[in-house]
Amino acid sequence: MTPRRAIALLLACGLLLCTHTAWADRIGDITSTDWREQAWRFVTLADPAVRFALAGSILLGLNCGLLGGFIVVRRMALFGDMLSHAVLPGVALGFLWNMSKDPVAIFVGATLAGLAGAALVGLLRRTTRLKEDTVLGLVLALFFAGGICMVTRIQSLPQGNKSGIDKFLFGQAAALGPGDVQLMAAVTVLALALVCLFYKELLVASFDGAFAASLRLPVAALHFGLLLLLSFAVVVALQAVGVVLVSAMLITPAAAAYLLTDRLHRLLQGAMVMGVLAGVGGAFISFLGTNLPTGPFMVLTASAIFAIVFLFGERRGVLMRWWRRRAQAARVRRENTLKAVFHILESRGLGHVRSVALHELAAHRQGTMATARSEARVLAGHGLATLPAGAESLDLTHEGWQRACEIVRNHRLWEWYLTHQMAIAPDHVHADAENIEHLLGEDAVRQIERALPPSPVDPHGRPIPALGAGRGERTP
Amino acid sequence: MTGLVPPLEWQRVFVEPWAANSTSSAWIVLMGFFATATCGLVGNYLILRRMVLVGDAISHSVLAGIAGAFLLSGSRGSAWMFVGSLAAGIITALLIEAIHRHTRVKQDSAIGIAFTSLFALGVVLISLYGGRVDLDQECVLYGEIANVPVTVEPLPESLSRLAAHVPLLQAEFLWRGVDLVMPPDVLRMALLLMATGALIGVFYKELLVSSFDASLAVSLGIPAAVVHYGIMGILSLVAVSAFEAVGAILVIAMLILPGATAQLLSQRLPVILGLTLLHAALSAVTGLHLGTWLDCSIAGAMVVAGGGWFALAWVFNPREGLLRRVLRSAPRHDAAQPAGGIGSKEHSR
Structure with missing residues (x-):
């Protein structure tokens, strides 16, 4: 007993x-x-x-x-x-x-x-x-x-x-x-x-x-x-x-x-x-x-x-789960905005400037100015960006930049992994990566990194950014 | 212990109910028959669809609807009671659905939680405010079928005006007898029985197919959800009408007993429905005499009598009754014949 x-x-x-x-x-x-x-x-x-x-x-x-x-x-x-x-x-x-x-x-x-x-x-x-x-x-x-x-x-x-x-x-x-x-x-x-x-x-x-x-x-x-x-x-x-x-x-x-x-x-x-x-x-x-x-x-x-x-x-609990789902949906929305900002900056060549005009953001996301403005305000509310008074633009903070790099990196790492390790055709991997980028944990990232070649590019030919890609320099 | 079972006096038990107070007995038997038959018809489909626990749940939770309707309207009008019970039925269904969908609590526990909560709520409302609305805990438990005939009244004005517009009710042979003497409760139950019978007649095929083969029903374009919720709705109405006669809990007996007995005896749905009506009539008559003999609740006695008829069908059923099984299996030692017998495929899905 x-x-x-x-x-x-x-x-x-x-x-x-x-x-x-x-x-x-x-x-x-x-x-x-x-x-x-x-x-x-x-x-x-x-x-x-x-x-x-x-x-x-x-x-x-x-x-x-x-x-x-x-x-x-x-x-x-x-x-x-x-x-x-x-x-x-x-x-x-x-x-x-x-x-x-x-x-x-x-x-x-x-x-x-x-x-x-x-x-x-x-x-x-x-x-x-x-x-x-x-x-x-x-x-x-x-x-x-x-x-x-x-x-x-x-x-x-x-x-x-x-x-x-x-x-x-x-x-x-x-x-x-x-x-x-x-x-x-x-x-x-x-x-x-x-x-x-x-x-x-x-x-x-x-x-x-x-x-x-x-x-x-x-x-x-x-x-x-x-x-x-x-x-x-x-x-x-x-x-x-x-x-x-x-x-x-x-x-x-x-x-x-x-x-x-x-x-x-x-x-x-x-x-x-x-x-x-x-x-x-x-x-x-x-x-x-x-x-x-x-x-x-x-x-x-x-x-x-x-x-x-x-x-x-x-x-x-139903309310608790609802709350968690809401919080997660909000996080995913924020991360998508950050990703869009990153893409805009990347198309310009990733210079020193971390500032993006709101109309650029709206055009990139194919949304209205009102949506872009509210998304920018949400980013600012979480300390990921600042909104200069009077200017219709947003500046990423250091933290926002880090986070944006991380999301894009997750996305491209996963695409790289699917094409190179899983032998999936490059045109089939984007949708999957869109979902996984918000969820990819530390361990999974480390595991993929171990197999990564010295200067990795994703299946679409774009470089995979390092975490906190340095100011001004192109990612390795 | 002495005097518990009174002697079976032929005069008192079998003659007097029909000699001394024949109208009252007739109404009691009719009410019992209408209630049991209506419940039994609906119950058949509950049994076939394995929704007996849902029937249990709805018949309990209409109590909350009735109590709520009494409190809100302050009257025992049947319209309010119908509205209240339908609302209670819908709330029960929604609660079950919410608990079942959002948690991993199994369906049976979800049903158990939902209906006991509503039933408890109903009892609390009645014990707090019951004095105001002439409803007490006894009535909840065993109804007052014996009191039904006391309230013989002429038809309410609105109902007779309505009746003037319904062709079926204008038929002389039916209406002449009903017009002024039928107690409203009995009349309501009779109308409900006719309505249930008519619905089953009209939607016979849909009910048959969706009860026996859900996927065939879907492929034939029969809306499963509509059939399901239609049955639930009828169930709420039946439960609330029978409530007054037999109380909230004995309704479950009237839902199951006739159908179970009929389904022991036959495997053809039309025959089953007919046997259900027969069982209802038999248990109403024998129940009256049993209740008179033992001097106890007549509604309870009707259910016990119905149980007696069920036991007879169980034991003496010529095809697969208990006796037949014993006789068949005793001499030969092969128990090769499976429990279902011939044609049991129809029932096993």
Whole structure:
């Protein structure tokens, strides 16, 4: 066992202990309605209901994030949805066991119902022509309808303490009791421990089933174990999130983490963090008002987290990528202007003068004066050129000149490379070089330079400028 | 545990619904039939096109559209509900598309994220402002099909004026019975069923080809995107109409169950569509009796009854039913016959 696994296990056991010390009487419905007071209560953990709600949301976030990671990478989202709906009849059965909200009975009943649903899916898959998505949707709908029938039947029964069963539909974290939280902790610890122990096996089986089978890993057993843990996770999350929205707590935090990393263990850690954030956030918001369901708020918090990652994620965020693309497009435009200036100067014989009239630039680029003027202003804004007042011209600065030489050099080096090393016809290389000149890295340039003859010319007969081609002298 | 399953009294369960309160039962059964049949017809194409998860998504996310429309308009007018649900359907499709295209999140997860967000939003709106618009969480879950008949009203003025201009509705035999007595919800569902049937009839070939062979459809010049979004649009309308009767979640059952049952029994699309209607009718009637017997949600009972018919088709289907398979494979030990049987090519792409 690696140290990391040991730490994870210790942490998990610590969590389990914490719930014992948090023991206190469960209070009933909260009477206060002022949201500021409620917020203060939540932050200060003043009463046990808050502590249980908080502990429950944290455990739920951990558990759902951990197993949701596997759902997202194994493309089992509909399966998770099926499982979360299919546990409803089990909840009702567990409730009927002794006509009360006994956490253990409900846990057992719901797990059995979830497994029965999964088994029915497998059976239908094997014995009918129906496609997987149809079968999953069918089982989801059937089990849920059966559950609805049982729940409405229970509510119409004359005897028994029926309060609380409707809480399983949309969730109520404030209704969590010490027994619920202990059960949640036990299940979370079990899931963490099992995933830590069999991490490598799960990793291989999740990404390459054939390879896993060739390693003689028990793929079917792993799948079944994961399924069992998954139904545990669904059942544990039930009371706080509700049957209908559990699948969101499995999918959304894990999908958000999936956007941020390529490594499975990072993905699982990130998903757990985001699950906890979503759980606590949802519990907090629903605590502010009276009788607000917790589940939808948790899901909305999770969706908000996903949206933030989707837009602002460091590497793959949509806005970030858009910004990077824009910046790159602007750089390419600047470099094209510099290149045009270089070409004009080159046609004059590369004298001392680094000044080009704007009408020359416009003519060379076949654009308008207005475009040339704005391009010149952009260059000036980046310190690559200066615009003498009154004169319709631009002077390249030293840096601008260096950069222009570099771009043209990249272009011609690449053309030289394609014609001489790759044996491509000289009239086919310009378009390719137009693109590569902005991207050619230091290493590639060095590599081409090593093969370069003493005074290189490009395929069109023009000399390849050296970096920072000296003042006035022709390039070698 | 005692008293959970009441005794099966013939009088109470089978006779009374049709003797004591026959109109109410008739409307419930009709509403159930119309809703299930409409959903089932659309659902057939979802199943064939492997879009069941999309159906799941749309049927959940119309809730946000309905809640939003209630809040904005302050009324339960069906026009607003249609607009809201169409908007919600479009937003769902766009969200799925945005997540799927711009990230590497797979399609199934993208759908899961999009519809759960909208559904959660709908539930939040209802629990915050639900008192104002006479809509609660129970209604979201299991609908109120049993309450539908209570609201028997004459046709709204605008609708009867509209009806005067529609040739189909002027037909005496149809309109005479409908005119004053049909509850508006049932009437709307019936119209939607007719509209769906008519659309399927008109675009039968296009739907058939594009569902079974997408590349052939493209080569024939059938616009795949138009067919796809047309189905999504109809789906939103169907989902919102059925919502009131059966709630947001049982809609998915009505989308899948009839089609799945029919497709077990046949491989010809016309037969499948007919069997879908038959399944819808059977599950509506048996559902009413099941719900009366167990004294539970009738919408839920209709789905469970439909599941019962599905199970019958699964086990006793003469061609490839479970029983047939067992009998066939028991004596001989060769499992040579593949799962599909004859003609399964049509379904496997």
